[in-house]
Each structure stands twice: as C-alpha cells, then as structure tokens.
Amino acid sequence: MRQPAQPEPGASPSIWSRLSTITDYFAWPLRTSHYLELVNPLWTTHKMQARVVKVWDETKDARTLTLRPGLNWRGHRAGQHVRVGIPANGKHYTRTYTISSPPEREDDCFTITVKAIDKGTISHHIVRNIKVGDYLPIGLPQGDFYLPDAQPIQPLFITAGSGITPAFSMINSLIAQGRLPDTCHIHYAPHEFDVVLGKELKAMDRYNDRYHLHLMYSREGDDPNRNRFSAAQLDALCPDWKERDVYACGPLPCWKPLSNAWKTPAVAASSMWSASVHPLPTFPTMRWVAECALPRAM
Numbered sequence: 001m002r003q004p005a006q007p008e009p010g011a012s013p014s015i016w017s018r019l020s021t022i023t024d025y026f027a028w029p030l031r032t033s034h035y036l037e038l039v040n041p042l043w044t045t046h047k048m049q050a051r052v053v054k055v056w057d058e059t060k061d062a063r064t065l066t067l068r069p070g071l072n073w074r075g076h077r078a079g080q081h082v083r084v085g086i087p088a089n090g091k092h093y094t095r096t097y098t099i100s101s102p103p104e105r106e107d108d109c110f111t112i113t114v115k116a117i118d119k120g121t122i123s124h125h126i127v128r129n130i131k132v133g134d135y136l137p138i139g140l141p142q143g144d145f146y147l148p149d150a151q152p153i154q155p156l157f158i159t160a161g162s163g164i165t166p167a168f169s170m171i172n173s174l175i176a177q178g179r180l181p182d183t184c185h186i187h188y189a190p191h192e193f194d195v196v197l198g199k200e201l202k203a204m205d206r207y208n209d210r211y212h213l214h215l216m217y218s219r220e221g222d223d224p225n226r227n228r229f230s231a232a233q234l235d236a237l238c239p240d241w242k243e244r245d246v247y248a249c250g251p252l253p254c255w256k257p258l259s260n261a262w263k264t265p266a267v268a269a270s271s272m273w274s275a276s277v278h279p280l281p282t283f284p285t286m287r288w289v290a291e292c293a294l295p296r297a298m
Helices: 013-027 032-039 121-129 161-177 198-207 231-237 252-260
Strands: 049-059 062-069 081-088 091-098 110-115 135-137 155-160 183-189 211-217 245-250 272-276 288-293
Touching (some): 081 135, 161 183, 161 198, 198 211
Parallel strands (some): 183 211
Antiparallel strands (some): 049 062, 049 135
C-alpha cells in the first residue's frame, strides 16, 4: 500500500506535523502549507492535489490520466472512486471517477480513465485539454464497490463501456497479489476500436490462464441483438454463472436485461456486487451485496 511521501526525505509524519505546528505561528494568518504550495503544490496539507504525469488516449473519446498525489493521500481499494476538481471555462467543477489502476502500483501514482460522453462538457475537457504538468484538486478514495478481503470464489465480471474501470483495477489487483482465481469477464462495447483499456485486457487474457475474456461488440454483425446481453448468451459464455460471485458495472441501459437474469428464484441467492453511473433500481429477488451509485460524470 502506498505511503504518503513527505517533503523532507526520511522525515516521519509525526516529525513533520510537529514542525509545521511551530512554523504555522510564523506563517499566520496563513499556514506553512500555503507557502510550501508555492514551491511544490504536492507538499500542501491544507488541500490535496495531484500532478498529471502522463496522458494516454485509449480510444478516440477516452483518455487515461496518470496522477501523482501529494500529502495526506492514502491508498485505495481496488474498485473505489475519487473526486477530481476540474477547472474549465473560468469555473471549477468536481466530478467522480473510478480509479482504474490497482493499489499495488509501485510508482506512488494512480490512474483515472475518462470517456467523453455526449454533451458532457467536463468529460470532453478532460479528454481533449488536460495535459502533463497540470495540477488537479482531488479527494480521498471512496466507495463500497471493491474486492472483499476474503478470496473471491470464481468471480464473474460483467462490464460495459467505461464500466470497465473498476473491474480492471480489481482484476489487476488480484493478479498482482498472486491470488487470481478462475475468472470470467464479459465486456460490451459498440466496436472493437471502442474498447477502453482494450490492449491491456487482451494482454491479461493472453498471459493469465485463469482469466477468460469475452469481448462482445454490440454494433457489429448482421444481427444487432446477437452480441447484446441475454440470459442465453450468459449461459453460453459462462455456464456456471449461477455459482459465481458477480461484479457488474456499466451504463443504465445495460441494467434491465442484466437484472432480469437474477430475478428468478433459482439464482436469487447469488452474490452480485454492482456499480452504476446512475442510481440503481431495486429488485426484491436479487441480492445486491453492495451498491455504489456514482454521480454522472458530465
């Protein structure tokens, strides 16, 4: 787990805290942290910021930002999200994005992967205008949609569009810990070139015998419904799905057919962890182990 870096190498948090308490008397009416911000914004303690150290275009409308957080940042759990401040058009906005990198990353950075959505001013600004060297205000990791401490028993991931990000973090975390069980992953995208994090997913499938990836392209082929989610398709791709722990994340249109598969009494006791970019509907016969309704990232 990442430990917050300190401005002075070798200085423990307690020493730095005591030192800043003394220097704050001389910095009044501001704080020592305000002056440190002039030297390095990542050294501030009165607010949290992150520096953009890398940008990578995943698709024509999706981009991954690698962020180096400053003081007071704490490690996340795979699947959690973070609030990010975005200055745009003379105003300040706050949006919530899932952390797409695993907690085991060793360079003290984390990533968010943002997809520009229709009429989404801020998501388009991030994908088109944020550059290396920018500083963004951030919050602490939040959310209940994450891997349990206990070993998952044959998980099934069902994702669509940008809903890939929490699953990507979870699977990579299990791989990094060396405890990836037999895992089935069904991901939906309009076309092959629309798959966010597609190269990494295919590499994971190629080099991990226990990870089984099924990429479904919903707008390709003669029959537009052939590659859309259905109970019959689920049976074909993952015959033992009723016995697996299910983690699902995606936009609202995918929830109705997905939830119908868990409405039957035969699978009512199945475990399903879910996250959505909209508030989730309630299904009495489905066991929603955890719900994480994220604010829509416009």
